[in-house]
Amino acid sequence: MADxxxxxxxxxxxxxxxxxxYLRPMEADKTTHQFKPNSRFEDAVALYxxxxxxxxxxxxxxxxxxxxxxxxxxxxFSLAHGPLSMKG
Numbered sequence: 001m002a003d004x005x006x007x008x009x010x011x012x013x014x015x016x017x018x019x020x021x022y023l024r025p026m027e028a029d030k031t032t033h034q035f036k037p038n039s040r041f042e043d044a045v046a047l048y049x050x051x052x053x054x055x056x057x058x059x060x061x062x063x064x065x066x067x068x069x070x071x072x073x074x075x076x077f078s079l080a081h082g083p084l085s086m087k088g
Contacts, residue, residue, distance in 0.1 A: 026043070
């Protein structure tokens with residue numbers, strides 16, 4: 001980020017230790033942590049934001065699968081044992 005105050009604010013909200021993983025693909029040398037030419041902080045932020053969006057999409061998909069599976073289990077159990085069999 002060209003604006004250091006924006007970069008500092010971002011790192012203050014996200015934490016360097018969480019964000020550093022998004023900088024790794026830009027490293028030319030993993031030992032000295034030298035960056036490849038034309039590496040930009042903004043690109044790592046974009047990767048971080050993409051990861052958040054991807055996780056949200058995956059969570060929504062898993063949540064739908066979970067609900068569908070639970071519904072199917074309840075239906076099958078009710079058909080096999082009667083609708084009142086789950087009553088406590």
